[in-house]
Amino acid sequence: MPGLGTLVNAAAIVVGGGLGIALGSRLPERTRAVVTDALGLVVLLIAALNAAEVLSPDLAAAVGSAAPTLIVLGSLLIGGVAGSLLRVEDRLESLGLLLRRLLARSTAAVGAPPAEPGAPAPVPPPDRFVEGFVSSSLVFLVGPLAILGAISDGLGNGIDQLALKAALDGFASVAFAAALGAGVLASALPVLVYQGALTLLGVALGSFLPDAHIAALTATGGLLLAGMALRMLRVRDFPVADLLPALFVAPVLTAVVALF
Numbered sequence: 638m639p640g641l642g643t644l645v646n647a648a649a650i651v652v653g654g655g656l657g658i659a660l661g662s663r664l665p666e667r668t669r670a671v672v673t674d675a676l677g678l679v680v681l682l683i684a685a686l687n688a689a690e691v692l693s694p695d696l697a698a699a700v701g702s703a704a705p706t707l708i709v710l711g712s713l714l715i716g717g718v719a720g721s722l723l724r725v726e727d728r729l730e731s732l733g734l735l736l737r738r739l740l741a742r743s744t745a746a747v748g749a750p751p752a753e754p755g756a757p758a759p760v761p762p763p764d765r766f767v768e769g770f771v772s773s774s775l776v777f778l779v780g781p782l783a784i785l786g787a788i789s790d791g792l793g794n795g796i797d798q799l800a801l802k803a804a805l806d807g808f809a810s811v812a813f814a815a816a817l818g819a820g821v822l823a824s825a826l827p828v829l830v831y832q833g834a835l836t837l838l839g840v841a842l843g844s845f846l847p848d849a850h851i852a853a854l855t856a857t858g859g860l861l862l863a864g865m866a867l868r869m870l871r872v873r874d875f876p877v878a879d880l881l882p883a884l885f886v887a888p889v890l891t892a893v894v895a896l897f
Contacts, residue, residue, distance in 0.1 A: 639840055642790040642799025643832040647825040649807035650777065654822040657814025673816040676809070677869035680776060680862055687859025690852045699849035700894040705856070708890045712857045715890075716883025726878035729774070730767050769820025773813045774827045775865050775877055777806050784854065787832040788846070791839020799832070849895065850888035857887040 690696070691705045700708060720726070777783070782805075786798030806828075814821040846854075861883070864875040 639791050639793065640833060640836050642786060642796030642803070643829060643836060645796065646777075646799050646803040646806060646832065647829050649803040650773075650810045650825040650828060651822055653807035653810035654814040654819070654825075657811040657816075657821065658819060660811070660815045669816045672812050673869055676812055676816065677866045680869060681866035684859045684862035684866055687855050687862060689856070690859065691856035693849070693852035693856075695848035696852040696856075696891070699847070700891060704894050705853065708853050708887065708894060709856050709860065711890050712853070712883040712887040713860065713880060716857075716886045717880050719882040719886075720879035721876075723882070724879075725881055726771075726876045729771055729878045732770075734767060765818050766820040766823075769813060769817030770823045771820075771878060772817060772865065772869060773810065773821045773824040775861070775881075776809065776813075777824055777828050778831050783828075783832055784835060784846075784851065787835035788839035791836035791841075846888060850891050853887040853891040854884055857883050 691709055693705070696705045696708075782798055782802040786796070786802055789798055790796050810821050810824075861877055861880050864877040864880065867873050868875045868877060
């Protein structure tokens, strides 16, 4: 059934995040900070592996040996301008705040002791919730498995790739939620939307994207992950979400350059 792999992936994030929250409440703040730093280093490693796809032979064969770096550069510039004008980072953070409020109401309605008249319902710190939502969403969404796995699922080739991604995301969400809280659970929603849309694309197209296009997209995504790692390591508050449109620009630029 198309879409099953994405449902399994989202469920793994929710279950892993729930375990992480239960574990995180027993961890001191210093330990949570160490976990976040360790995750940042792992994300940096994954970013380097993804960015290395700029050296892909398939990409070089399609656009020439000198063009791959320029394609990634052009994708980031065009995508960054578009994302900044569309205020993707602000809108994603606004979505995180909205989900935080909804989750807070849900928590208060189920088993929470009644608050004193006029007193606001307790809610988690907004910055921590939003950071957990944005950070985990970007890590779960950026990468070749999200694209190839979802399209493969849509083509009816099985959910093997998304099952692997679900296992990786599930373990990652434990560490993320232990360090960053309930916002990690909310990241299951953009995973459902994004991978669900790619699954529908696979159903409609009936074929995979060319390997060269995937390589360009993966290399561009690797640099976005590097920005996310810098953010997690508190090196710089990088507006990674504003660069997300670059993921859509990369395959288009590859197709354009390949024509010449």
